[in-house]
Amino acid sequence: MxxxxxxxxxxxxxxxxxxxxxxxxxxxxxxxxxxxxxxxxxxxxxxxxxxxxxxxxxxxxxxxxxxxxxxxxxxxxxxxxxxxxxxxxxxxxxxxxxxxxxxxxxxxxxWIELNFPADPPQPTTPPAALLDALGVPATAVEMGKFDYIVEVENEQQVRGLTPNLALLQEIPVRGIIVTSRANPDTGYDFVSRFFGPRVGINEDPVTGSAHCALAPYWSQRLQRSTLIGYQASRRGGLVRVQLQGDRVILGxxxxxxxxxxxxx
The missing domain is CATH 3.10.310.10 (Diaminopimelate Epimerase; Chain A, domain 1)
Structure with a gap:
């Protein structure tokens, strides 16, 4: 066959x-x-x-x-x-x-526009292993349905991360999203990276479903419902997001x- x-x-x-x-x-x-x-x-x-x-x-x-x-x-x-x-x-x-x-x-x-469920994350106390594995201080940590969101101070910290993947694998979640506001004049609003060693993905190049949580997270902070995210992996990728109540449009x-x- x-x-x-x-x-x-x-x-x-x-x-x-x-x-x-x-x-x-x-x-x-x-x-x-x-x-x-x-x-x-x-x-x-x-x-x-x-x-x-x-x-x-x-x-x-x-x-x-x-x-x-x-x-x-x-x-x-x-x-x-x-x-x-x-x-x-x-x-x-x-x-x-x-x-x-x-x-x-x-x-x-x-463009293709996906209509997905929004996943508003909530503030949480992270396990010590999470921040130890990332090796950078967090300005905020929240938890969505599937993943931790860890906000750090700036885009340079997001891009420069070299996390301890063995430690991250011990954390019982699908993945860890590390994010920050984008540098000025980049053409996008926030940057992120996604690590999921527990599900067999050390680093995902561009994670659409992570933006179901990133959209409400950054919409609240930037006071806008339409945003552009850049996932700063080696391959890189652009995701347009629009928060519509309990749904997110991913472009x-x-x-x-x-x-x-x-x-x-």
Missing amino acids: EQTIIQVDAFTDEPFRGNPAAVCVLSEPRDAQWMQQVAAEMNLSETAFLLRQGEGFQLSWFTPAVEVELCGHATLASAHVLWQEGYLAPDAEARFSTLSGILTARRNAE GQAVTVLKGILIE
Whole structure:
């Protein structure tokens, strides 16, 4: 049996930047063990599996190690593939049934806009290992549904981080988001990095779902509902966010870099 698999760089308009995700549009259901094996073989931060379901698609996301409840960049990549490969008309809405409920995507010129649940974080007392692992002082620490948010003083500290990943792996959360206000005149409002060694991702290049928490976090501090975030990983990527009540609109671009056949 052959299965088409497409690799897409998400949250970028340039190949080899942003966050790569593999996308499989399935013709029949496959079990979780097979999907996990494929994700491990692809060895990307996420592999997405789509199965047509009525007017929409069932969507599952797997890291090389585990299935996850929410993933932004692989959803962006999935929507891109559905339009590019002709599964959906260019002006049709992409509708996904997921572990995080119904998610949708729309095209807006060269951008794709995802409608995701907002995840307003709350102040918390961090475990000592968290700040020890990061090696920088925090100006604030909050906790969302999946991740810690650690604010530091400036963009230089975010970019210069070399965390102790072994220590971070001991912290029982999906990931750790480190963030700060952006330097003046950069064209974006805040910067971030995302570390998830506990789920098999030492550093994620661009994490759409993290912006479900970053959007309300920075919206409150900057007193604006529409913001631009830059994830300052080695590959880097831009995420436009708009807070709309209990939802976040995540805007990004995507480009296909590879199309192949998985042979079983």
